Structures are given as C-alpha cells and as structure tokens.
Amino acid sequence: MKEKLLEINNLTVHYVVENEVVQAVNNVSITLNRGETLGLVGETGAGKTTLALSILRLLPDPPGRIADGEIIFNGKDLLKCSDKEMRKIRGEKISMIFQDPMTSLNPVLTVGEQISEMIRLHRKVSRTESTRLAVEALESVGIPGERYLEYPHQFSGGMKQRVVIAIALACNPELLIADEPTTALDVTIQAQVLNLMMNLKKEKNTSLILITHDLGVVAETCDKVAIVYAGEIVEYGTLEHIFNNPSHPYTVGLFGCIPNLYQDVKRLKPIPGMMPNPTDLPVGCNFFERCSSRMDCCKEKKPATIEVEPGHLVKCFMAGEELTGR
Amino acid sequence: MSVLLEVQNLKKYFNTPKGVLHAVDGVSFKLERGKTLGIVGESGCGKSTLGRTIIHLLDSTEGKILFEGKDITHPTKKELKILRREMQMIFQDPYSSLNPRMTVERIIAEPLLIYKQYDSKEETYKRVRELMDIVGISPRFADSYPHELDGGRRQRVGIARALALEPKLIVCDEPVSALDVSIQAQILNLMQDLQEEFGLTYIFITHDMSVVKHISDNILVMYMGIPFEFAESKELFKKHYHPYTKALLSAVPIPSIKYKKKPILIKGEISSPINPQPGCRFALRCPYKQDVCLQQDNPLVELSPNHFVSCARAREVNDV
Amino acid sequence: MKSEDTKKRSYSMWKDVWKRLKRNKTAMFGLFLLILVILGAIFAGVIAPEGYDAQNLRERFMKPCASHIFGTDQYGRDIFARVLYGARISLRVGFSAVLLSVTVGTVIGACAAYYGKYIDNILMRFIDIWMSLPSILLAISVMAALGSSINNLVIAIAISSIPGHARIVRSAVLSVKNQEFIEAAISNGASDFRIITRYILPNCLAPIIVQATMSVAKAILSASSLSFIGLGVQQPVPEWGAMLSAGRTYIRDYPWIITFPGLAIMITIYGINLFGDGLRDALDPRLKN
Numbered sequence: 001m002k003e004k005l006l007e008i009n010n011l012t013v014h015y016v017v018e019n020e021v022v023q024a025v026n027n028v029s030i031t032l033n034r035g036e037t038l039g040l041v042g043e044t045g046a047g048k049t050t051l052a053l054s055i056l057r058l059l060p061d062p063p064g065r066i067a068d069g070e071i072i073f074n075g076k077d078l079l080k081c082s083d084k085e086m087r088k089i090r091g092e093k094i095s096m097i098f099q100d101p102m103t104s105l106n107p108v109l110t111v112g113e114q115i116s117e118m119i120r121l122h123r124k125v126s127r128t129e130s131t132r133l134a135v136e137a138l139e140s141v142g143i144p145g146e147r148y149l150e151y152p153h154q155f156s157g158g159m160k161q162r163v164v165i166a167i168a169l170a171c172n173p174e175l176l177i178a179d180e181p182t183t184a185l186d187v188t189i190q191a192q193v194l195n196l197m198m199n200l201k202k203e204k205n206t207s208l209i210l211i212t213h214d215l216g217v218v219a220e221t222c223d224k225v226a227i228v229y230a231g232e233i234v235e236y237g238t239l240e241h242i243f244n245n246p247s248h249p250y251t252v253g254l255f256g257c258i259p260n261l262y263q264d265v266k267r268l269k270p271i272p273g274m275m276p277n278p279t280d281l282p283v284g285c286n287f288f289e290r291c292s293s294r295m296d297c298c299k300e301k302k303p304a305t306i307e308v309e310p311g312h313l314v315k316c317f318m319a320g321e322e323l324t325g326r
Numbered sequence: 327m328s329v330l331l332e333v334q335n336l337k338k339y340f341n342t343p344k345g346v347l348h349a350v351d352g353v354s355f356k357l358e359r360g361k362t363l364g365i366v367g368e369s370g371c372g373k374s375t376l377g378r379t380i381i382h383l384l385d386s387t388e389g390k391i392l393f394e395g396k397d398i399t400h401p402t403k404k405e406l407k408i409l410r411r412e413m414q415m416i417f418q419d420p421y422s423s424l425n426p427r428m429t430v431e432r433i434i435a436e437p438l439l440i441y442k443q444y445d446s447k448e449e450t451y452k453r454v455r456e457l458m459d460i461v462g463i464s465p466r467f468a469d470s471y472p473h474e475l476d477g478g479r480r481q482r483v484g485i486a487r488a489l490a491l492e493p494k495l496i497v498c499d500e501p502v503s504a505l506d507v508s509i510q511a512q513i514l515n516l517m518q519d520l521q522e523e524f525g526l527t528y529i530f531i532t533h534d535m536s537v538v539k540h541i542s543d544n545i546l547v548m549y550m551g552i553p554f555e556f557a558e559s560k561e562l563f564k565k566h567y568h569p570y571t572k573a574l575l576s577a578v579p580i581p582s583i584k585y586k587k588k589p590i591l592i593k594g595e596i597s598s599p600i601n602p603q604p605g606c607r608f609a610l611r612c613p614y615k616q617d618v619c620l621q622q623d624n625p626l627v628e629l630s631p632n633h634f635v636s637c638a639r640a641r642e643v644n645d646v
Numbered sequence: 647m648k649s650e651d652t653k654k655r656s657y658s659m660w661k662d663v664w665k666r667l668k669r670n671k672t673a674m675f676g677l678f679l680l681i682l683v684i685l686g687a688i689f690a691g692v693i694a695p696e697g698y699d700a701q702n703l704r705e706r707f708m709k710p711c712a713s714h715i716f717g718t719d720q721y722g723r724d725i726f727a728r729v730l731y732g733a734r735i736s737l738r739v740g741f742s743a744v745l746l747s748v749t750v751g752t753v754i755g756a757c758a759a760y761y762g763k764y765i766d767n768i769l770m771r772f773i774d775i776w777m778s779l780p781s782i783l784l785a786i787s788v789m790a791a792l793g794s795s796i797n798n799l800v801i802a803i804a805i806s807s808i809p810g811h812a813r814i815v816r817s818a819v820l821s822v823k824n825q826e827f828i829e830a831a832i833s834n835g836a837s838d839f840r841i842i843t844r845y846i847l848p849n850c851l852a853p854i855i856v857q858a859t860m861s862v863a864k865a866i867l868s869a870s871s872l873s874f875i876g877l878g879v880q881q882p883v884p885e886w887g888a889m890l891s892a893g894r895t896y897i898r899d900y901p902w903i904i905t906f907p908g909l910a911i912m913i914t915i916y917g918i919n920l921f922g923d924g925l926r927d928a929l930d931p932r933l934k935n
Contacts, residue, residue, distance in 0.1 A: 043506035044477075156595045186368035186533065186596070191577035191589040213506065216579025243583045257511035258581050259540035261563065267518065268540070270511030274476055383829055410835040423826035427848040437834040487830065 005207050006032040006055070006175060011069035013047075013054050013231075016062065020279045024050040026231040028069075032224075034174070037201070037208040039218040041254075042228030045275060048211045051228070052177045055209075056096055057086050073175070092122040095168040099180040101160035105152040111163045112138065112148030115170050122171045137166040141196060158189035165197060172204055179211045194221060215258060219243060227251050230275055230286040237312035247314045249291045285316070293318055329395075330527050331357040331380070331495060336389035338372075338379045345601040349375040351551035352389070354626075357544075359494075362521070362528040364542030364559065366535060366574075370596050372551040373531045377497040380529065381413045382406060393495075411441060414488035418500035420480035424472040430483050431468040434458065437490040457486040461516060478509035482516070489520065497529045502537060514541060535578045539563055547571050550599040550607040553626060557633040567635040567644045570608045606638065614643050666928040673924020679917025683910075687733035694727030699882045707900045717902040719893060725903065728884035729910045735885045736914065739800055740866040746804035748858050751811025756842055758812070759819035770816070773809045781806035785868060789877040799878045803868045807861055814857045818850035852929035859922035863915045870911055886911050 008030040015022035025047045032038050040048045053059045055071055057078060071078040073094065081089070098104045106114060116134035119125065125133070135145040141162040152160060161181065168176055181197065182190040198221055201208050210221060218225055218239070225242040227235040227250065235248040246252045256269035273290040276282055284299040285291070291298065297317060306319040338350040350372045357363045365373045378384045380391060382401065391399045393412065401409055417423035424433055434454045437443075444450045455465060461482040472480055481501060488496055501517070502510040518541065520526060532538050538545060538559075545562050547555040547570070555568045566572050576590045594611045605620035606612070612619065618638050626634035629646050640646070667673055686693070702722035710717040716725035758769040788802035822828070823846065831841050870887025872878035879885035881892065886907040893903035 043508060156597075158595050187535070187577040188368065188573055188592055189595060190579075192591055192593075194579075195589070195591060214579060215581035219581055219583050220579050239583060243581075254507060255581065257507045259514075259536040260582070261536050261539060261575070261578060261580060262582070262585055264560075265540070268511040268515055270515060271508040272512070274478065274509070378829075381833055383833060407835050410833060413833070415830065415833045417826040417830060419826055423830055425827045425831075425845055425849070428844075436831070436836070440835050440837075440840070484830070487834070491834075 003034045004031060005034045005036075005074065006030070007072040008055070009070050009072070011051070011054060011071065012067040013050050013059065014065050014067050016065060022063075022278045023281055024064075024231055024278060025054065026281075028231075028233050030226060030233070030236075032175070032207050032209065034207055035205045036224060037198075037210060037222045039222035039225045040209060040211045040228055041213065041215060041218055041225060043213060043275060045278065046228040047231040047278075048228050049179055050231075052096065052179055052209065052211055055177065056090055056094060057081075058090075058096075088122070091118060091173070092171045093173055094175040094177065095171070095173045097161075097164055097168050097176065097178040097181045099183055101157055101164050101184065104164055105160060107152055110149050110151055111155070112150075114163075115167050118167050118170045133170070137170045138163070140169075140200065141166045158185055158193060161185060161189075161193050162196065165193070165200070169200055169204065169206070173206060175207045175209070176201070177209045177211070180213070181210070182217065183212070183214075190217075197221075215254065227254070230281060231278060232286060232315060233313075234287065234315045235313065237309075241309065241312040245309075245312070247308055247312070247319055248287075248316050249293050249318070250287050253290070253292070328359055329356050330359040330393070331529075332390075332392040333380065334390040334392070336376070336379060336391065337387045338375050338384060339387045342600065348551045348599040348602055350379060351599065351602075352625075353546070353548075353553050354389075355544075355546060355553075355556060357495075357527060357529070359527055360521070360525050361543040362530055362541055364538035364545040365529060365531045365548060366533065366538050366545060367548035368533060368574075368596050370550075370598060371548045372599075373548050374499055376548070377415070377499055377529055377531050381415055381495075381497050382409065383415070411437075411491040412493050413495045413497065414491065414493040416481075416484050416488050416496060416498040416501045419504055420477050420484060421472075421504075423484050424480055426472055429469050429471060430458075430463065430475070433472070433483055434486045434490060437487060441491060443491070453490070454486075457490055460489065460520070461486045476509075477505050478512060481505060481509075481513055485513075485516065485520070489524070492524070493526075495527045495529070497531070499531045500533070501530075503532060503534060510537075517541070535575060547574070550596060550602070552599075552607055553634075553636060554608070555633075555635050556626060561630075561633055565630070565633070565644075567629055567633070567640045567646070568637050569612050569614050569643065606636075614639055663925075663928045667924055670924040670927060672920050673928070676917045676920025676922075676924060679913055680921055683733050683914050683917065684737065686730045687737050690727070690730035690734060694724065694730055696724065696727060698728045698731035698884045699723060700727075707896070707903075710902055716906040717900075719889075719903050720896060720900075725889075725906050728889060729886070729906050732884040732886045732889060732907060732910065733914070735796065735879060735883060736866050736869060736911075739796065739803065739869040739885075740862045743800045743803040743807070743865040743869070744858050744862050746800065747807040747861070748811050748854065750804070751808045752815045752847070752854065754808070755812040755815025756819050756847065759816040759823060760838070760842055760846065766816075769812075773812050777809040777813075782868065782871065785872060786875075786877060789872060794877055794880055796879055796883075799869055799872060802872070803865045806868070807865065810861070811854075811857060814853055815850060818853045819846055822846050822849045856922060856926040856929060859918060859925055863918040863922070866911070866914060866918075 008028060011025055011028045013025040015024055028051060030038065040051065042048050050059065054066055055078065059066065066079060105111065112134050115137050116130040119130040119133050135148055138148060139145050143159060143162055155163060182193050185193060194217065212218060222239055224238055226233045227248065229250050235242065235251045242251065246255060253271040257271060259265065259268060271290050276286055276289065282288055284301055285303055288294050288298045295317060303315050303317045305313050305315045308314050308319050334354050336350060336353045340347040340349055353376055355363065365376060367373045375384065379386050386399060390397060398409055431451065431454050434457055435450055438450050438453060444453065458465060458468065463479055463482050463486065467475065467479065502513050505513060514537065521528060530538060530541055542559045545557060545559050546553055547568065549570050555562065555566065555571045566575055573590045573592045576587060592611045592613065599607060604623050606624055609615045609619040616639065624636045624638050626636045629635045629640055700723060705718050705722040706720055708714050708718040714724050714726065716729060718724055754769055754773065758766040784806045785802040788805055789798060792798040792801065828841060828845055831845050869878055869885065873885040873887035874891040876891065879888050881888065889907040890904050896903050
C-alpha cells in the first residue's frame with residue numbers, strides 16, 4: 001500500500017536576476033507515497049510554486065536554475081530526463097492545476113476539444129474515441145456532456161476550474177499538483193471543487209500535492225503537511241502532527257494569525273515583521289528576526305532538522321522543547 | 327450610542343446591454359457610532375457596490391442615506407466635498423490603490439492638500455509624519471514609491487491616507503484579502519487599535535467569514551443584491567436561520583482537526599441579478615425550496631430580537 | 647515594525663528607466679546620433695561662421711575638399727554650413743510640431759476617455775473623420791491655405807498628426823482610469839482637473855513619450871517632403887527637403903549636392919527611431935527580460 005511515488009532530495013533552486021541570486025528553494029526534501037495528499041503551506045514568495053514548477057521542470061530558464069538535488073519519480077530522476085521524456089511525463093504521469101481558471105484555458109477552443117486534445121497527445125486513440133473519453137471526463141467533474149462544444153467564456157469561474165480538473169485528470173496521472181486551485185473561488189464553490197477533487201483522487205488513487213496558504217483547506221484535505229518558509233521546509237509531518245502539536249515557532253505563529261470561527265479571540269497574535277528578502281537570507285535561522293522564542297545561537301547558524309516524533313520533522317533548535325515566549 | 331449612518335431601502339441598478347442589473351436591491355440598516363458593520367457575501371453579491379454607493383462613489387438609484395441624521399442621498403457638489411472628509415475608504419488591492427507616480431509622503435499628504443488643511447508645507451508634512459507613525463510606517467519610507475513597498479506596508483499607507491482627514495466613517499473594501507495571513511493579522515489589529523483610539527465607525531466588506539466574525543459587531547449577509555440575514559455578530563454565528571447563511575458558514579474550511587464537519591454542498595453558482603423575477607433569488611440553489619419561495623419577494627423579518635432574516639420558510643425550517 | 651533591516655533603496659521611475667536605457671547599446675547609439683545633430687544645430691554659427699547663404703560664385707559645384715568638406719552648390723554656398731543650419735530648421739519644425747500635436751491630442755484624448763459616454767463618442771467620431779483624410783494631403787491643403795512659412799509648416803504637420811496622439815492617449819487613460827487609486831482620489835475630494843493632471847496623465851506618460859519620440863522623426867520627414875514639393879520652407883533658408891529639391895537638377899553631375907542633405911535626414915531619423923525603440927523597451931520592462 002505505502003509505495004513511494006515521489007522523492008525529492010536536497011532540492012535547491014535559484015533565480016539569477018541582474019547579478020542577484022534569489023534563493024527561492026533551499027535544500028528541500030519531500031517524500032510522497034501513492035494515493036497520499038501533501039499540503040504545501042506558506043506565504044506569498046515562500047517558494048511553493050517554484051518547488052512545484054521544478055518537479056515538472058517548467059521553471060522559466062533563465063532566470064530559474066535548479067542548482068542542486070534530485071527529484072525521483074517512480075524511481076527515475078526527472079532532472080536527468082531528456083526534454084522529450086519530460087514532455088511525455090507532463091500531463092500523462094504528472095499534471096498540474098493552476099490558480100487562475102480564467103487564464104489557464106485556451107479561449108478559442110471549445111472545452112471538449114481541449115480535453116480530447118490532451119487525451120490524443122498522450123494516448124494513441126482515434127478522434128471518436130478521444131471525444132467519447134472527453135465527454136466522460138466532463139461528466140466525471142459534474143458538467144453535462146452536452147456542454148462539450150461550449151467555449152470557456154460560457155462557463156463560470158467554478159465551472160472553468162472543473163474543466164481544468166477534467167483536463168488534468170484526463171490521462172489518469174499518478175501525481176497531480178494543484179497550485180492554489182480554489183483561491184480564486186468563492187467559499188461555497190470552493191467547497192464543491194474541493195469535494196470533487198478529493199472524490200476523484202480517491203477513486204483513481206492519485207497522489208496530490210496541494211499548494212495553499214489556507215490552513216483550513218489543508219485540515220480538510222491533506223494527509224501530510226509541509227510548512228514552507230523562505231524556501232525551506234520548516235516543519236513536516238502528518239496532519240495530526242502539525243495541527244495537534246505544531247512545533248516550529250512559525251507554524252505556531254501562523255495558527256495565532258487566523259481568526260477562528262469557533263473560538264472568540266479579542267485580538268489576533270500576528271507574527272511581527274516580514275519574510276526575509278530571498279536575495280539576502282540571514283546567516284542563521286531564516287525566521288530569527290520574527291521569532292518569539294529565539295536564542296543567541298539562532299542568529300549564528302542554521303538549525304538542523306530534528307525528528308521530534310516519528311515522521312514529524314522540525315527545523316528549529318527549540319524543537320521538542322516547550323516553546324517559550326508565547 | 328447614537329446612530330451615525332442609516333440606510334433605508336437603498337437600491338443601485340446598472341443599465342447593461344442585457345438588461346437592468348439589480349446590484350443592490352433594497353438594503354436597510356442602522357450603524358451606531360464606533361461600531362463595525364460587516365457585510366459578507368460571495369463575489370457579485372453587491373457588497374462592494376453597496377459600500378461605494380454609501381460613500382457616493384456611485385449614485386444611488388433609490389432609497390435614502392442618512393448621515394448623523396441628515397439626508398445625504400443627493401448632495402450638492404459643495405455638500406459632497408464636505409461629506410467626503412467624513413467618509414473615507416480603504417481599498418482591497420494595495421497594489422492598484424496607490425498612485426504609482428507619487429511618493430508615500432505625497433500620497434498621504436494629498437487629502438490634506440486638497441482640503442488645504444494646513445497653511446504651510448511644514449505643518450502638512452508634520453501631520454504626514456504623525457500619520458505614518460500612527461499606522462506604523464517608519465519615516466525612512468517617506469520618499470519611497472509604492473512599488474518599493476510590500477503589500478502590508480502599502481495597505482498601511484492606504485490606511486494613513488484614509489485617516490488623514492479624521493473621518494467618522496471608513497468603508498473598508500476587502501482590506502486584508504490580498505495579504506498573507508501573518509500580515510493580515512497585523513493589519514486587522516491595527517484597524518482595531520485605530521477604531522478604539524479615534525472612535526471610528528467601520529463598514530467592513532469581505533468574503534472571509536472568519537475575518538468578519540473577528541472584527542464586526544453586526545453582520546449583514548448579502549446575496550445577489552438582497553440582504554438575507556442581519557444580526558449581531560455573536561448571535562449570527564450561534565444561530566443562522568437563512569439556508570444560504572447555513573451553507574456559507576458550513577463551507578468555510580476550519581484550520582483545526584478538532585471540529586469535523588461536513589459542508590452543506592449547495593449546487594450551482596451565483597448569477598447576476600439582471601431583470602430578476604420576483605421571489606427568492608437563492609431559490610434555485612436552495613435545498614428547502616418550495617413554490618412559496620418564488621411567489622413573492624421576502625422582506626427581512628425579525629425572527630428573534632435583533633435578528634432579521636429574509637426567507638419565506640425561515641420559521642418552518644428552523645422551528646422558531 | 648522593528649525588524650526592518652532591508653536597506654532603503656529609493657529611486658524614482660526615471661532613474662530606473664535611464665538605467666535600463668543605458669544598457670541598451672543601439673538606443674545609446676541612436677541617442678548619440680541625435681545629440682550630434684542637436685549639437686551641430688546649436689553651434690552652427692560657431693562651426694560655420696560664414697552663414698548659410700554666403701555665395702561665392704567662383705567656387706560653384708566644388709567637390710568635397712578640405713575647405714568645403716561637403717562641397718558647394720550651384721551658387722557656391724558651402725553645403726556643410728547649409729546642412730548644419732538646416733538641422734536647426736528641421737529640429738525646430740520636428741519638435742515644435744510634435745509638442746503642439748501632443749498637447750492638443752492629449753487634451754482631446756484625455757477628455758474623451760475620462761468623461762466617457764457622449765463626450766467620448768462625439769470627440770472620437772470627429773477624430774475618425776480627421777483620420778480618414780490622408781495626412782500629407784491634409785498638410786498640403788493647410789499649407790496652401792495658410793501660405794508657406796516655418797510656423798505654418800509646424801501647424802500643418804501638427805494638425806495632421808493630432809488624431810494619432812489623441813487615440814494613443816485615450817487608450818492609455820482608459821487603462822488607468824478604472825484603477826482603485828483614482829477612486830481613492832475621488833473619495834478624497836479631488837477635482838476632475840487634479841485627477842487628470844496628477845493621477846491619470848503621469849501614469850500614461852510612457853506611451854505618450856514613445857509615440858512623441860517616434861513622431862518627431864515623422865514630422866521631420868513630412869517637413870522635408872513638403873519643402874521638397876515647394877510648400878514648406880522657401881529659398882534661401884536651408885531646409886533639408888528644400889535643398890534636395892533645389893539640387894535635384896544637378897543630380898547627374900554633382901551628386902554631393904543632394905547626397906549630404908539626404909544623409910542628414912537619414913541619420914537624424916535613424917537616430918530618433920533607434921532611441922525611440924530603446925525608450926519603449928526601457929519604459930515597459932515587461933517587453934524585455
């Protein structure tokens with residue numbers, strides 16, 4: 001059952017812009033098993049999207065550059081694949097859903113054609129067969145097959161995102177990467193789309209990497225969670241680890257920032273300051289400036305990753321001890 | 327507490343090629359001084375239009391707006407200029423709400439210069455520094471341009487600009503939804519502090535239920551231009567009578583694994599209220615729909631003290 | 647907000663544009679050519695103190711040599727001096743015509759876009775009619791009506807290029823008009839005039855400047871064409887187009903008489919166009935990188 005699908009080891013990605021090096025992703029390691037859902041949580045600019053694009057090798061190059069590390073998918077290092085092999089993997093084995101459903105569909109093709117084109121690209125099937133499969137794909141996301149011949153502008157936002165999901169899942173990929181798939185949608189629509197995604201995923205035993213900034217969405221969908229801060233994974237564990245026993249000061253801080261529907265708080269506890277500039281990361285811990293339980297040693301060197309309980313990794317000197325200052 | 331703002335049966339229609347769009351269709355409420363009214367709803371429900379109509383960025387089609395007891399629905403140019411200093415707005419997008427060609431200092435000074443608040447430049451810029459201090463922007467950003475600042479600081483500049491003329495009412499249109507959670511919390515706290523310090527009254531427009539619960543005293547739920555439910559914040563989150571409010575609240579993902587809940591999934595999506603038929607505008611998506619819902623419009627009815635609901639079947643559905 | 651360790655780097659947009667422009671070698675070459683022509687025009691009196699109409703009938707049709715590096719024409723006038731003085735005329739006509747048409751075009755375009763509705767409709771239909779007239783024909787009729795003088799030449803060229811500017815400004819204003827900072831200005835009680843001049847136009851500068859730069863080249867060409875057909879500047883004033891026209895009878899035997907004014911036109915236009923292209927890239931960083 002627990003078969004390893006994706007393993008990322010020490011991935012480091014840089015952007016080189018005008019003689020400055022943006023350290024977008026630093027030394028990130030992730031493992032994902034078949035059928036599992038991993039939530040990548042972090043703020044704007046934390047490097048979540050860069051990480052996802054690196055897996056598909058879709059980084060704009062230049063300025064993006066994978067400096068180090070390996071991405072092993074099904075036992076094969078994607079960073080060593082040829083462009084031709086990569087094209088075969090994209091869409092067929094790994095597909096991606098982008099944040100904005102308004103711009104990720106081609107406005108001059110009908111939605112049906114876009115799905116069937118995707119199918120024909122990866123499978124040797126006839127035109128009629130691909131049309132049949134496309135209608136099936138549309139129906140699987142709850143859109144009546146008659147709408148095959150309609151254009152994207154005839155669909156509402158939530159419906160477009162369903163079409164995007166249908167395209168992404170058309171070839172039964174083993175891994176689906178969803179980059180903020182519901183951020184542009186209203187809550188009631190978000191609930192519909194998330195529900196749909198999770199059902200399809202379960203049905204097809206697809207693995208999912210869900211990139212989001214919303215801890216609420218994570219709580220409802222994910223098995224494992226990685227908290228990303230300034231290009232690093234600062235905390236990694238199962239849903240229970242992260243939500244019941246948040247151990248990195250940043251994770252704790254994030255929870256303090258969110259107003260809760262079920263609890264009354266007079267004032268929120270914001271994390272002071274801002275994320276460090278990725279062109280100029282500090283020598284010590286990246287979170288040092290904003291941390292409420294910082295110590296002297298945090299300023300001088302980067303903390304190592306500590307396993308506080310089996311499968312629960314924390315990048316902090318204080319890991320495993322009672323956090324002070326909160 | 328005295329009433330600062332009263333809105334009576336306010337309507338705002340737009341003429342579109344497809345017909346008349348009823349963006350805001352009969353909203354009434356009273357807002358007391360120093361309180362916060364939260365207006366929630368999904369995109370296209372008319373909440374932003376309502377806010378803009380109240381501060382006269384748009385002209386109302388019908389209804390009345392009373393500010394400190396005075397009818398300000400159709401002000402003259404002169405009255406409007408006086409009125410503008412009393413009501414300000416904080417915008418959603420900290421990127422497009424600041425003039426990219428002006429420095430931070432200049433942006434905050436603009437309202438002071440427009441109203442010739444001070445006789446000399448020195449006094450004006452002294453006040454600007456004071457405002458920057460109030461909202462927590464360090465003076466070294468005075469000569470920066472907006473594109474050099476991050477979202478949180480930009481929003482602080484927007485807040486400073488809104489505060490410059492010491493308004494009584496501030497309409498906040500999704501002021502934190504473009505910000506990251508850690509910055510969002512900083513701005514929400516700042517807004518609460520300012521409210522306490524200057525006795526401000528807020529109209530807080532948002533789609534985020536958790537945020538609106540946190541900051542508001544009263545909440546108005548809107549759907550396709552119609553007010554669906556109005557109650558005190560605490561009351562509304564305890565008891566929600568309208569089927570739409572129920573669905574909306576249940577759909578909010580909770581960042582906790584202690585509360586396992588199943589969202590009430592409502593089918594379909596919100597559409598534009600163009601030439602709407604009489605009857606409940608939510609009926610097509612409503613799990614409790616019956617013929618009675620489509621027969622007449624449903625005004626807000628006081629179901630329990632200070633808790634108003636616009637639903638023909640609210641009593642039946644909720645056993646009240 | 648204590649943890650602000652990022653150093654403050656405040657730079658205005660113009661410094662930024664200049665930095666990008668400096669990196670663009672072809673644009674800098676264009677600027678160099680343009681400056682060369684401008685300097686020639688400014689210091690014409692110093693470089694060629696004898697003036698543009700000093701005739702020396704003994705030295706007619708001289709080939710380029712040490713004393714007359716561009717040679718002399720049919721009246722024995724030094725062509726180098728005439729080309730330098732001609733730069734004064736061409737640049738003056740080019741820049742003032744553009745200034746005039748950009749000003750009028752901006753007012754029309756900004757009003758149409760800002761006030762919208764029927765004002766927009768009336769103004770733009772008017773502009774459409776204006777645009778349907780061939781511009782050189784329009785300029786010719788204006789010149790014929792007003793008589794030929796440098797000022798009339800400026801007016802004629804300006805009139806024919808106003809509609810283009812009006813359209814560019816209108817579309818630029820439309821794209822800025824709906825941004826939230828305009829609403830913010832309105833809710834701060836700013837007047838329409840203040841909003842247009844302080845909020846909208848400064849944010850439309852980039853396309854206006856690019857269009858203006860390119861039209862300087864067009865205006866210089868139009869001025870030369872009009873002079874060539876005898877409707878622009880009259881003899882003996884050394885306008886490049888007029889020089890071409892006067893020299894064309896001698897093209898077989900004394901080709902330098904028209905070669906150098908022609909080259910002058912070419913170099914100036916080339917310089918302006920290179921610079922204009924670079925400016926457009928520098929003002930809109932999205933196009934490059």
